[in-house]
Amino acid sequence: MSRRIISAVAIAAAAALALAGCSGGGGSKSGDITFDKDTKAKISFSWWGNDDRAARFEKAIAGFNKEYPNVEVVRNFNAWGDYWTARNTEAAGHSLPDVVMMDAGYLGEYSSKGLLLDLTPYRDNLLPLKGVTDNVLGSGTVDGKLQSVPLGTNAWSMMYNKDVLDKLGIAYPTADMTWDELDAFIKKVDAAGASSDPKIYGAEDYTGGFPNFIYHLMQKKNPVFTKDGKPAFTKKDVTSYLDSASSLRKAGEFYPIDRSISLSPSGGFLAGETAIWFNFSTTVLQAMTDAGTQNIGMVTPPLEDGQKSHILAPKPSMLLSVSANSKQPQAAAAFVNYLVTSPDVATIFGTSLGTPATQEGRDAVDQQPADTVNLDYLDSIKKQLTASYPILPAGYGTIEAKWGDLHQQLQYGQITTKQFADEFFSEMSMALGS
The missing domain is CATH 3.40.190.10 (Periplasmic binding protein-like II)
Known part of the structure; x- marks a missing residue:
């Protein structure tokens, strides 16, 4: 304009x-x-x-x-x-x-x-x-x-498919889980679901969506965007977050990216092939409809190390x-x-x-x-629910989509987390004028 x-x-x-x-x-x-x-x-x-x-x-x-x-x-x-x-x-x-x-x-x-x-x-x-x-x-x-x-409004959540976990004999995730405990849970589901056809996984790579990164920043009481619509986080924040899941990513513990893309836009959880799904709470109706079961549970996403309670925000x-x-x-x-x-x-x-x-x-x-x-x-x-959801700047949709595109490349091993951060900030510079 x-x-x-x-x-x-x-x-x-x-x-x-x-x-x-x-x-x-x-x-x-x-x-x-x-x-x-x-x-x-x-x-x-x-x-x-x-x-x-x-x-x-x-x-x-x-x-x-x-x-x-x-x-x-x-x-x-x-x-x-x-x-x-x-x-x-x-x-x-x-x-x-x-x-x-x-x-x-x-x-x-x-x-x-x-x-x-x-x-x-x-x-x-x-x-x-x-x-x-x-x-x-x-x-x-x-x-x-x-x-x-x-x-x-709705709030960020971690949904789980009770039918899948019951079939595998695995206890449901809880609201006081840490990320390390979730990683162990994912490995346990992977092992139990290896003989299923198709194979059942614990989760897709949970660093794949920008909203989960926003949640991560909020848990650390860090701002997401400045008042003038610029990023309040650094490249190091991005690489540290992506690296937190690198061991599972490298070991092939996450739901395969090829399969995820072939099922797009539904993904593994809606296909009944993963146990966990991170999304906003009102999408539970979509989860029940697409997964074909009303047995969907919902708890808070994991706690950060040393954190005793979550910092959540109602998102409009x-x-x-x-x-x-x-x-x-x-x-x-x-x-x-x-x-x-x-x-x-x-x-x-x-x-x-x-x-x-x-x-x-x-x-x-x-x-x-x-x-x-x-x-x-x-x-x-x-x-x-003690915080307000961050005001999203003009151009937010572009950077959220860019995060997803870069993450696919990361899962394929085509870029490193450092290259991810560099390209992401370059995109934000154009989209947000930062």
């Missing part, structure tokens, strides 16, 4: 913020911003998803209109790829919808361009977000400004933002508050948008087996 366009977007954002402050009784004091429930307004709302999600939103909007009968919500949705193409075009013309479904990977980019409204002044009246914790809101707060509100599965160009920010803020906190919305969606952000919403879910596993896990770790 050219500097001229970015400048225009920033000017439009500033104008929209000014309008928000002077309309509807606004001002610098949050208590001044109000919106009468009988006031007529028209707001636009866009999200990504399919027809099923659209039908559920129809029900949710009908519930909102019982409270705000004169607010018309104009709906629009697209598939994931088309959604961001449309939003990026609108962003260039400072014409985003009033309410925008936001993804954590795009939040930093849209925020840095002044496209999103600071919702902090709306908190006292229109956006109280009752029941949403500060660490959840932290994942939508950029430079002290609440620019996006998590609609649903998706968020809601109000655009800076909105001419109806009060109505938009009221709509966001309803979608995030209404137990009726949680009843409509269950955990399909992520785990509801409030306890009242979680209690309203008509639990299916996957919901029960996910909600029980989140309840078991609530005292360890």
Whole structure:
């Protein structure tokens, strides 16, 4: 995007913020911003998803209109790829919808361009977000400004297939495992599953995904990205992390990379050929569906050496933002508050948008087996959910994909961990401007 366009977007954002402050009784004091429930307004709302999600939103909007009968919500949705193409075009013309479904990977980019409204002044009246914790809101707060509100959350987890482990006669992994103990567990599964057809492995290489590296950094209380979207970790951090699994990698103890690629995008766990899977907790439904069993357990990932408790963060599965160009920010803020906190919305969606952000919403879910596993896990770790998930910078998707590509080369023995780190930082330099 050219500097001229970015400048225009920033000017439009500033104008929209000014309008928000002077309309509807606004001002610098949050208590001044109000919106009468009988006031007529028209707001636009866009999200990504399919027809099923659209039908559920129809029900949710009908519930909102019982409270705000004169607010018309104009709906629009697209598939994931088309959604961001449309939003990026609108962003260039400072014409985003009033309410925008936001993804954590795009939040930093849209925020840095002044496209999103600071919702902090709306908190006292229109956006109280009752029941949403500060660490959840932290994942939508950029430079002290609440620019996006998590609609649903999840947490990093270690899932295990009970059917596989029962068949092999191996005890389930526990929440107090260390990485050394997990390595021993993986070897034990490998040995027991060697005679199976196909062979059963303990896990795929757990250093293969960037989210697990983020988890690793958080356990050490290290930041992941700086406030200006640059990496807060070093090449040494990367090589040390990758080298921590080198003995298993060199010994062929991990699930074979050839087999993993042939099964892509499902992988060994979803095929029922590995016992362990690291992923966010709401993906347990995918695990049960693809692996063909409801017997999926979930515990925290391993502890670092000397660590007695985990440092976990609720990651937003998706968020809601109000655009800076909105001419109806009060109505938009009221709509966001309803979608995030209404137990009726949680009843409509269950955990399909992520785990509801409030306890009242979680209690309203008509639990299916996957919901029960996910909600029980989140309840078991609530005292360890002490951090906010890092704000992901513009270009995050590119660097996450690069990590995966480089890791495949590492598993094939085509590059060293040092070369991995060098190439990864080179990619970040281009993607993040670091």
